Amino acid sequence: xxxxxxxxxxxxxxxxxxxxxxxxxxxxxxxxxxxxxxxxxxxxxxxxxxxxxxxxxxxxxxxxxxxxxxxxxxxxxxxxxxxxxxxxxxxxxxxxxxxxxxxxxxxxxxxxxxxxxxxxxxxxxxxxxxxxxxxxxxxxxxxxxxxxxxxxxxxxxxxxxxxxxxxxxxxxxxxxxxxxxxxxxxxxxxxxxxxxxxxxxxxxxxxxxxxxxxxxxxxxxxxxxxxxxxxxxxxxxxxxxxxxxxxxxxxxxxxxxxxxx
Numbered sequence: 630x631x632x633x634x635x636x637x638x639x640x641x642x643x644x645x646x647x648x649x650x651x652x653x654x655x656x657x658x659x660x661x662x663x664x665x666x667x668x669x670x671x672x673x674x675x676x677x678x679x680x681x682x683x684x685x686x687x688x689x690x691x692x693x694x695x696x697x698x699x700x701x702x703x704x705x706x707x708x709x710x711x712x713x714x715x716x717x718x719x720x721x722x723x724x725x726x727x728x729x730x731x732x733x734x735x736x737x738x739x740x741x742x743x744x745x746x747x748x749x750x751x752x753x754x755x756x757x758x759x760x761x762x763x764x765x766x767x768x769x770x771x772x773x774x775x776x777x778x779x780x781x782x783x784x785x786x787x788x789x790x791x792x793x794x795x796x797x798x799x800x801x802x803x804x805x806x807x808x809x810x811x812x813x814x815x816x817x818x819x820x821x822x823x824x825x826x827x828x829x830x831x832x833x834x835x836x837x838x839x840x841x842x843x844x845x846x847x848x849x850x851x852x853x854x855x856x857x858x859x860x861x862x863x864x865x866x867x868x869x870x871x872x873x874x875x876x877x878x879x880x881x882x883x884x885x886x887x888x889x890x
Contacts, residue, residue: 640665641673645682648694653686709734711838711846712743714880718873719746719848726869728850728857729753732838732877733770736762738789738798740771740847754831754851764797766790766806767823769833773847775807776814777837782844783811819867820847830854834862836870838877845881848874 640663647662648654659670674692677683681697712732719730723746732744739762747753765771765786775786787807793799800806814820822833835849850866857866 637673640669641677644670644673645677645694645698648683648692649698651693653691653693655691658691709743709846710881710884711840711877714884715838715846715848715873715877716744718877718880719744720749722746722848722850722869722873723749726850726866727752728852728866730848730850730873731758731770731833732846732848733763733774733835734846735774735844738786738793739763739765740768740774742770743846752853754828754853764795766800766803766810767797767826769820769822769835770847770849772810772814772820772822773835773837773849774844776811776820777839778844779842783807819870820849832857834866834870836867836874838874838881840878840881845878848877 643663644659644665647659651658656667656670656674659665660667663670665673674683678685678692682695683692684695685691686693711734715732719732722728722730727750729745729747729750729752731742731746733740733742735741741760741762742758743760745758747758763771765775775783778786787804790798790807791803810820818836820835824832830853831851832854833849833851835847837844838846838848848870850870852866
């Protein structure tokens with residue numbers, strides 16, 4: 630029989646995860662989002678600060694994670710092939726276009742972000758997104774997957790979506806909504822986020838990453854709507870994403886062949 634988990638460690642990890650979701654977080658926010666008592670939060674923040682993982686926010690208000698948090702994942706080398714192949718191309722997109730890029734992979738009836746360049750972008754609409762699971766029905770990275778996957782896969786996903794209690798995954802008239810998404814996205818060649826999804830000040834555009842006839846992942850760029858015109862979207866962002874997608878596919882094929890030898 631395994632030993633029981635150390636509760637203080639679990640609480641500290643829960644706190645770190647919550648801190649990682651915002652640029653700056655107050656004790657009140659941490660209390661609401663984790664359910665931990667405020668005295669416990671203060672003790673844990675003190676410990677995390679002593680370890681160099683947490684620091685006071687700007688003007689001494691709230692708390693933020695430090696760059697030392699990145700060291701916690703430096704030994705992880707797993708992840709899907711598309712993330713390994715795609716990370717340099719996502720970074721290149723952000724270097725050239727400034728907007729943050731993300732690569733997502735399927736996670737049951739949602740997509741999960743496995744690569745993000747938010748840290749390299751000074752104009753990101755978001756904070757941390759690695760591991761965040763997004764709807765295939767309302768989010769650009771998910772819609773690109775839903776539109777370009779095989780019909781057999783789409784039917785399986787539809788059944789999974791229909792069983793979801795989340796209205797973002799299973800809106801009324803699900804099949805008609807999905808068919809509309811598929812038709813529009815395939816005609817355009819790219820997917821956009823549902824305009825009703827917050828924050829409405831930003832948007833994401835995404836395209837599929839194909840390996841043979843299968844969607845291996847999706848890649849997207851997030852931007853502020855007030856800054857990027859429709860012409861810039863279709864003439865600059867979409868072609869850049871499509872070229873990155875082709876290069877990622879080529880990189881995946883090379884990696885697959887090298888591992889088979």
